[in-house]
Amino acid sequence: MESQKKMMVVFGLLAAVFLESVAAQTAHVVGGSVGWTIPQNGAQEYVTWASGQKFIVGDVLIFNFATDAHDVVQVPKASFDSCSSANPIGSTITTGPANITLTSAGDHYYICTFGSHCQSGQKLAITVSASATSPGASPSAPTPMSPPPPTTTTTPTTPSPSSDAPCPPVQAPSPSTKTTGPTASTTPGSTVLPPSSSSPAVGAGFVLCLLSLVVGLFF
Numbered sequence: 001m002e003s004q005k006k007m008m009v010v011f012g013l014l015a016a017v018f019l020e021s022v023a024a025q026t027a028h029v030v031g032g033s034v035g036w037t038i039p040q041n042g043a044q045e046y047v048t049w050a051s052g053q054k055f056i057v058g059d060v061l062i063f064n065f066a067t068d069a070h071d072v073v074q075v076p077k078a079s080f081d082s083c084s085s086a087n088p089i090g091s092t093i094t095t096g097p098a099n100i101t102l103t104s105a106g107d108h109y110y111i112c113t114f115g116s117h118c119q120s121g122q123k124l125a126i127t128v129s130a131s132a133t134s135p136g137a138s139p140s141a142p143t144p145m146s147p148p149p150p151t152t153t154t155t156p157t158t159p160s161p162s163s164d165a166p167c168p169p170v171q172a173p174s175p176s177t178k179t180t181g182p183t184a185s186t187t188p189g190s191t192v193l194p195p196s197s198s199s200p201a202v203g204a205g206f207v208l209c210l211l212s213l214v215v216g217l218f219f
Contacts, residue, residue, distance in 0.1 A: 026059045030124060035064035036072060036096070036112070042121035055128045057105055065096035070112050070122070072098050080109035080125060083118035105130040 030036050031049055039045030063072045073085060073092040085092070092113060093100070102108065105128050112122040 026054075026056065027062055028053055028055065028059060029062045029064060031064075036070055036098075036122070037065060038117055038120045038122050043123055045121060046124045050124065050126050053126070055102060055108075055126050057102055057128060057130055059102050059128075061100045061102065061110075061126075063093070063096065063098040063100070063110075065098070065112075067095050070096065070114055070117065072100070072110055073113060074100070075109050075111055077107065077109055080111060080123060083111060083123065085111065085113040102128050104128065
């Protein structure tokens with residue numbers, strides 16, 4: 001059962017690839033309604049027709065002509081210009097209509113070898129692309145370069161105050177003087193001392209300042 005499922009998947013993929021390749025092929029009827037014949041407007045007839053087509057490898061050229069009245073053969077450019085069949089590429093097809101599959105990219109040239117048919121304009125030159133995404137005859141315009149982005153100047157930012165900022169000064173307690181009246185007196189033999197600078201409040205403020213400096217250095 002498992003092998004049957006695998007086979008079905010494989011066949012499905014092959015069918016998808018086949019359908020895609022068939023859909024990608026385009027059949028081009030050379031000359032349109034005029035067909036492959038001596039054109040009334042000369043060689044320009046087929047030049048105009050070819051300019052409106054997009055030829056891709058895998059496409060098919062259909063040369064509609066009456067058997068024993070015309071033929072078609074692929075030739076190099078030199079033979080195309082001189083209407084000579086001396087150096088054919090492949091065999092001359094004498095039975096119409098003729099289907100020719102385009103198997104390679106590049107320039108392809110075809111002529112009719114009957115009498116002076118080629119000199120009268122029965123010749124075709126086309127350019128075949130390798131794929132549908134290949135560039136056409138005219139080169140694509142260059143992409144305009146975008147101007148460089150304007151330079152921006154950054155203003156240096158002032159570092160935010162950290163934990164090592166100086167501590168606010170600790171105010172020492174102001175000495176209080178008790179006044180009982182205009183005749184304040186002190187006890188003889190005793191001296192009133194000013195408040196000491198090493199009071200507990202000043203010591204605690206110094207310790208906090210020192211701790212903040214240590215934390216700022218290590219963190």
